[in-house]
Amino acid sequence: MRSWGNHVSNPGPSLESEEALVLLFAGARYGMINEDRFLKSMARLKGIPGIRLRLVGSDRPVRVPVPENVHVETIGAVDHRQLMEEYSAAHALLLLGPAERGRGWVPSKLEEYKATGRPILSFSAPGGHLEHLIEDTPGAYAASETDPASLDLALRNVRNDAIHQKSFRGERPARSWTEVGTEASVLVANTLTKW
Numbered sequence: 617m618r619s620w621g622n623h624v625s626n627p628g629p630s631l632e633s634e635e636a637l638v639l640l641f642a643g644a645r646y647g648m649i650n651e652d653r654f655l656k657s658m659a660r661l662k663g664i665p666g667i668r669l670r671l672v673g674s675d676r677p678v679r680v681p682v683p684e685n686v687h688v689e690t691i692g693a694v695d696h697r698q699l700m701e702e703y704s705a706a707h708a709l710l711l712l713g714p715a716e717r718g719r720g721w722v723p724s725k726l727e728e729y730k731a732t733g734r735p736i737l738s739f740s741a742p743g744g745h746l747e748h749l750i751e752d753t754p755g756a757y758a759a760s761e762t763d764p765a766s767l768d769l770a771l772r773n774v775r776n777d778a779i780h781q782k783s784f785r786g787e788r789p790a791r792s793w794t795e796v797g798t799e800a801s802v803l804v805a806n807t808l809t810k811w
Contacts (some may be wrong), residue, residue, distance in 0.1 A: 654669075669710070754788060
């Protein structure tokens with residue numbers, strides 16, 4: 617198995633209580649997989665310390681208004697070494713899982729994120745497989761775009777983990793791509809039998 621997290625520093629960068637949290641999304645931003653809902657949800661929250669949202673993998677401009685307490689940086693495609701550096705510089709990682717993708721959708725990026733040991737914040741469909749996988753992953757927190765309170769709580773947990781420089785790498789077992797594929801197949805089969 618290729619270890620995505622081999623070059624990610626352990627523990628993460630320091631974070632003071634009022635310092636901006638560096639939250640990284642890595643990957644292409646297209647269709648529903650984009651930052652729009654996250655930024656719209658952030659605009660509804662009050663009293664949240666600042667966030668530096670780093671969008672790595674596509675330098676497409678942001679299409680929605682950016683809330684006052686969020687600074688967005690877009691970075692085009694990077695090679696593997698640069699991506700590992702980006703992971704090392706981030707306090708936490710962001711997954712964008714739109715409800716329209718369905719309850720059975722799970723992005724492959726989750727396994728890569730887990731290998732870094734960094735805290736994970738996931739936007740996901742309530743009651744979906746991604747939400748359940750996040751709940752079963754140490755240091756990972758799910759939020760729903762329809763529930764600002766869940767985003768507020770998830771951000772507070774992520775920030776607390778980052779302030780304490782928690783690494784969850786040892787609590788997240790490395791898995792082979794065969795294991796991941798088998799798990800995905802079971803999830804798909806279970807979803808299909810419920811229809």
